[in-house]
Amino acid sequence: MSWISPEQGPSRGCVVKTCLVVDDSVAVRKVARMILENLGFHVTEASDGEEAIAWCRASMPDAILLDWNMPLMSGIVFLRQLRAEPLGEGPKVLFCTVENDLSHINEALKAGADEYIMKPFDGDVICDKFAEVGLL
Amino acid sequence: MTPDDLSLICRIVRARAGYVVDQAKAAMIENRLGSLVRREGFSSLSDLVGAIKTKRDERLVWALADAMLPKDTAFFRDRTPFSQFRDVILPDLEQRLGTQPLRIWSAGCGAGEEAYSLALTIDEARAGRAVEIVGSDLSERCLERAAAGIFSQMEVQKGLPIRYLVRHFERQDEAWHLSASIRQKVQWSRVNLISEISTVGQFDVIFCRYVLGGLDDLMRKQVLSQLAGALNDNGYLIVGRDEAVLDQAVGLSPVWGSSDIYRREPALRIVA
Numbered sequence: 001m002s003w004i005s006p007e008q009g010p011s012r013g014c015v016v017k018t019c020l021v022v023d024d025s026v027a028v029r030k031v032a033r034m035i036l037e038n039l040g041f042h043v044t045e046a047s048d049g050e051e052a053i054a055w056c057r058a059s060m061p062d063a064i065l066l067d068w069n070m071p072l073m074s075g076i077v078f079l080r081q082l083r084a085e086p087l088g089e090g091p092k093v094l095f096c097t098v099e100n101d102l103s104h105i106n107e108a109l110k111a112g113a114d115e116y117i118m119k120p121f122d123g124d125v126i127c128d129k130f131a132e133v134g135l136l
Numbered sequence: 137m138t139p140d141d142l143s144l145i146c147r148i149v150r151a152r153a154g155y156v157v158d159q160a161k162a163a164m165i166e167n168r169l170g171s172l173v174r175r176e177g178f179s180s181l182s183d184l185v186g187a188i189k190t191k192r193d194e195r196l197v198w199a200l201a202d203a204m205l206p207k208d209t210a211f212f213r214d215r216t217p218f219s220q221f222r223d224v225i226l227p228d229l230e231q232r233l234g235t236q237p238l239r240i241w242s243a244g245c246g247a248g249e250e251a252y253s254l255a256l257t258i259d260e261a262r263a264g265r266a267v268e269i270v271g272s273d274l275s276e277r278c279l280e281r282a283a284a285g286i287f288s289q290m291e292v293q294k295g296l297p298i299r300y301l302v303r304h305f306e307r308q309d310e311a312w313h314l315s316a317s318i319r320q321k322v323q324w325s326r327v328n329l330i331s332e333i334s335t336v337g338q339f340d341v342i343f344c345r346y347v348l349g350g351l352d353d354l355m356r357k358q359v360l361s362q363l364a365g366a367l368n369d370n371g372y373l374i375v376g377r378d379e380a381v382l383d384q385a386v387g388l389s390p391v392w393g394s395s396d397i398y399r400r401e402p403a404l405r406i407v408a
Contacts, residue, residue, distance in 0.1 A: 100289060105302055116298040118289055125293045131215060132297050 017135060018042045018059075022052040022075065023067040023096070028119075032065055032096070035123045039136060049073025053081060060087045063135055065126075066113075068097035068104070076111055083112040092133040096121060137162055141185045145169070145200065148188075152201035153274055154330035154355035165204070172203040202275040206350065209246035211296035212253045213345065217374050217396060221341070222257050225372050225397075229340050230265070232370060237266035241339045243329060243363065244347035245271035248282025248322070249291070252314060254343065255321040256300050270336055272327035279324045285314035329359045338368050345396075346376040361386045369402040 019041040021032045033043045044061065046052040048070040055061070064082075068075040075095060082088045092114045097104070100118040108116055115129045130136045145165055146157045157165065169181055176196065178184040188196055212218045229238055242251035251271035258267050273279050292301055292312045305312045327333055329347065342363055348356050363373055364386040373388060375381055375396050381388065388398040 101307060102302060105298065109298065109302065116301075118293060121293070122290075125290070128210075128293070128295050 016040065016042045017063065018044065018061040019063040019065060020044050020046060020052060020055055020061040020091075021065045022046045022049065022070070022078065023065075024048055024070040025067075028067070028096075032126070035126045036065070038123070039127060039130065049075060049078030049081070052078050053085075056082060056085065056088070056091070061091050063092045063094065063130065063133070065094050065096050065117075068095060068099050068108075076107060079108070079111045079113060092135055094129055094133065137166065137181060137185075141182060144185060144189070145204070148197055149201050149204045150352070152198065153205060153328070154351045154359070155201075155205055156350060156352050157204060169200065169203050172199055202277060205275065206346070207246055207278070209249050209346075210294040211249045211292070211300075213250065213295055214377055215295070217343070217345070218253055218257055220394070220397060221254065221374070222261060225341060226258070226261055229372075233265065233340065235265070237268050238341075239337065239339045239368075240267065240269045240341045241336065241343070241366070242269065242271045242322075243327070243342055243344040245273050245282055245324075246275075246278050247287075247291075248278075248285065248324075249287075249295070250343055250345065251282065251322045252285070252318060253295075255318050256304065259304075259318060259321070267321070269322045270325055270339075271322050272325045272336060274326070274328050276326060279326060282322075283319070283324050285319045287312050287314070329362070330355055333362050333366060336366065339366055340368050340371045341374070342367060342371070343374045345374060346379070348375055348381060349379045356381070357386070360388070364388050364400060367400040369400055371400045373398040373400070 017040070019036050021029050021036070021043060023029050023032070024047050029045045033045065036043050041063070044055060046055050050073045052064070066075045066079065075097065079093055093112065094115040094117060095108045095113050096117040096119065098119045105116050114133045117125055117129055127136065142159045142162055142165060146159045149155050149157050166181055169184070173181050173184050176184060178187065187193065188200065240254055242254060245251045248271055251269055255269055271282055289310060289312065292305060301312070304315045304318050325336055327336055344363055348359060351359060360381055367373060377396055379396065381398065387401060389401045391397045391399050
């Protein structure tokens, strides 16, 4: 009978995890970056889905914090495209959006999202959700 | 607020709930009691304390004690106790219990997040046996909220995995309503842990988290002893992180490798 859970394992000494923050709002990216860097992530930013795909092709991150409504390419279109890319199943994808109805949430999960954050959010919510997908 | 008023508030909370409040934290006390002052129609906290002194209104005294207790809670708080409940405690009890129903108590349940987290876990585990979950709190207001099963958007995002939200909640306006099928799995009861608790019965698992830490030493020992007495042999007590309660005298042994999970040892059974 083992009482040691993998969730309790410290992440110290591991390679720093990377998170791509995809949001067209500079302010949201700034807040998310601050929270994620405090949690130990190396953060990169993209302002829409197209830019995010380019980032992922160059270097696939461990996590993606993803807005829904963005110019050029929305979050849901990006997610479907990401999951079809080589190694695109790898990143944990957490939506972070003002869309807070069940139909949007279900659509996101069906497209391969791992978690879903409804704005407004705070550091505790981000921390809980990243822990939920096993990144903390 | 005069030092006398602050002292009276602290004495009331200690006498009624066993909870220790530092009299020096005047701002915290005023903050916690602000909404009670408005709700009861007083113009200031001093007026409310004055009314308690002159009228000795029991309802108001209890309302004050209730309002002073910390209310912070979350779904699946700290995560690990709930995964251990699912992965180790439930299978262990499944083997031991025979055909009896499994009885679980969330003691100091606040707005019900802990009891509902257990109900959701059991629902997902699809255990075949009957399960009875009791959520108790000193606060009537908390119990009303818990029974309603209505949570804010922020509350359902703290600790609750999204798969549970889509399966068991519906959004109405800006609030999230828990399904009747999960709500019906929990019975609610007003219990003051520092008083007689035998009325709630015997349990196989007791979650009593972030309650004991606020009590004074004597009261903590008394409550622990009562909780141990409410556990069936080999039953589990789960306390909050850093609330280690190792105390052989009450017949509880820490489960190996964990500082917040204890088991009632039959060999150590105390005579009540």
